[in-house]
Amino acid sequence: MPDTQNYDPSEIERVMKTAPVIPVLVVKDVGKAREQAEALVEGGLKVLEVTLRTPDALEAIKRMNLVPGAIVGAGTVTNVRQLKQAQAAGSEFIVSPGLTQSLGEAALSSGLPFLPGIANAGDIMRGLDLGLTHFKFFPAMAAGGIPALKALSGPFGQCLFCPTGGISAKTAPEWLALKNVLCVGGSWIVPEGADLDEIKARAAEAAALAG
Template identity: 50%
Template sequence: MQNDTAFIRELAGLAPIIPVLVVEDVAHAVPLAEALVRGGLPVLEVTLRTDAALDVIAAMATVEGARVGAGTLVTAQDVKASMEAGSTFGVTPGSPAALIDTCLEAGLPLLPGAATATEAMTLQARGFEVLKFFPAEAAGGIKTLKGLGGPLAGISFCPTGGVSAQNAADYLALPNVVCAGGSWIAPLDLVNAENWTEIEARARAAAALPRG
């Protein structure tokens, strides 16, 4: 089975930034999603790093305009549970063959993680054209993406990991970057403080970032 590349490209094209979300309290899910959608960031990655994550995904999936996916997929159980919760796409930090097999067999559209040319080429051979470049800054950041752009012209990237308000525009200016993922839009302290106004403002600023 092939990955749904068209679906992933559609998602990547909806906004320049995908918020990477860590949410500890399901009561925050709906107002957080609403603030992000109002701010122009409809594609939401909920990381499976808290006990509430699956319930958060289910709650956010009810918000009009939100496109909710699960991040930090590392096991077959993660894939199954996130789909049952309502995820419409998945994101992995890396791409072991067994995990990719599970996602393909389950029919989950996927943004798989890659940090090297070999990993990117392996995923491309399996039908993936849009990849998560992770951990972006630690893996060489903009210089590495520029280097990959020539030989791997058919691959687009969503850099995540160290992308911030200060460097996001530089990443988005690269021709092989379709969007970027970042946690600065809705950091845990603002979420726990229920500061939806500030989160919406950050989302609006991120949604206005130009792409190359």
């Protein structure tokens, strides 16, 4: 069993409840990272997931952490090495596209709030064996959409989710209406080429979904 002494599951729930949408960010220009984070926070989205898909992602996390009010985490964390790098960069939470025992145990031992990806019942059972109950449903649309998540809520009623993958501003409210969904993840908040005013406006629109 992993060392869970440092892990508090209420912390990932707090992160998930902070805003209805977690922007999924692929930072290609680290020079704009801090300004983008400022625009998102000003728009009402404080939780920011920086995916480890670009060479400057860890530096982007460091820069975004300088923005008052921002809660910056690392996404697309697929192994223990990346977890340690993300933690060293100042990540306040960790998101993974899937769940392995080694990554799960390392995340729990780190004490960082952890949101592992699941796509089916077997994935959830693996998480439950580790003591996890909060998951990223990914890829949400490709894995069966709302009907699939509703079906999973039957045998796994104790679990809470952040669906991510193929969700848009138009469909997000349908997901957020599900009782086992605390928030959704989306890349539509910061489309490629968007200026700061557009990012802030999209963030404000997404933040308003909470009401």
